Amino acid sequence: MSGTSASLVPPVPSYGPYREDCPWCGSRRLRARRRGDGPRQGAPHRSPVERCSDCRHVFRNPPLTPGPPEHPLVRAGVRIGHVLAARAMVRRCPEPESWLDVGTGDADFPRAARAYFPYTSFDGLDPTPRVLRARVVERVEEAFVGRLTDHHVVARVRERYDVVSLFQYLERVPDPRAELRAALGALRPGGHLLVDVADPRRVLPGHPVGLSAELVAQGCTLLTGDRGRRVIARKGASAA
Ligand SMILES: [Zn+2]
Incomplete structure (x- = not known):
């Protein structure tokens, strides 16, 4: 570690309690898929990855807590991810009038x-009152806490x-499927959903x-x- 200043060591992420059931389908048939990657560069102290035997959802357990x-x-x-996501969206939906950023x-x-x-x-919507400060400094026009x-x-x-955009949000909530449906519910028919995950394996299992x-x-x-x-994704005219 010589030559690496202490300030460049990424912080230890905080984890919630271990959960006994699959966050996607509720099954309790969970199997450890592999150990966490350990204290590697940029990924210290990861929690183990588990896989649901019923729906094959893969997630870290215990999960990351919001912060x-x-x-x-x-x-x-x-920041780089934000810019890339904005560019990706502007090609598909160049002039939206209204945008809700979830977990902002x-x-x-x-x-x-x-x-x-x-x-x-x-x-903006966030579980913490930080979104209220964001409204005060006019980063968002309306703020929802929850x-x-x-x-x-x-x-x-x-x-x-x-x-509606969700940046690294689904992997931090106890019921990602319900949150995803709620996100679609907040969209107008034909509206666009943007989901960005830090690690696709957490919420994007290679399974139907x-x-x-x-x-x-x-x-x-x-x-x-x-x-x-x-x-x-684009919401259908008669979708949820
Ligand atoms: Zn499952």
């Missing part, structure tokens, strides 16, 4: 995306947005019960491949 990626290297990577934190994504979408109204599946949120966002298959089952059209870290 800001504080480390400069992590934040730089997140300090609204770093709306801030980055504004360069590509100067006329779009961005709203989860997409919370009743007070569902009623206010129903079929309201041209785009994965994220992409769920989107198709909900009447969406996939506009990207189903194995990458970013999925863009």
Whole structure:
């Protein structure tokens, strides 16, 4: 480690409690797929990966808990991901009027995306009050504190947005399938969903019960491949 300053060591991520059931289908038939990668460069102290024997969903257990990626290297990577995602979306949906960023934190994504979408109204949702600060500094126009599946949120966002984005959100919630359906519920018919995952293996199992298959089952059209870290889908005219 000589030559590496302490400030460049990524922070130890915080994990929630170990869960006994599959976050995707609720089955309790979980099997360890492989050990965590260990204290490797950029990936210290990973929790083990487990696989559901029923739906083949693969996820880290215990799961990551929500929190800001504080480390400069992590934040730089997140910023690059935001720019790439905005560029990917502008090709498919160049002029959305309204956009909800889910799990927005300090609204770093709306801030980055504004360069590509100067006329779009961005709203933000986050489980923490950070999103309220983001509204004060005008990074978002409307702020929701909570989860997409919370009743007070569902009623206010129903079929309201041209785009809904979820950055590394599904892998941090206890019921990703319900959150995904709620995200579709917040889209207008024909609206676009953007899902970005840090590690596709966490929520994108190579199996029909994965994220992409769920989107198709909900009447969406996939506009990207189903194995990458970013999925863009268009909601059908009569989808959920
Ligand atoms: Zn399962």
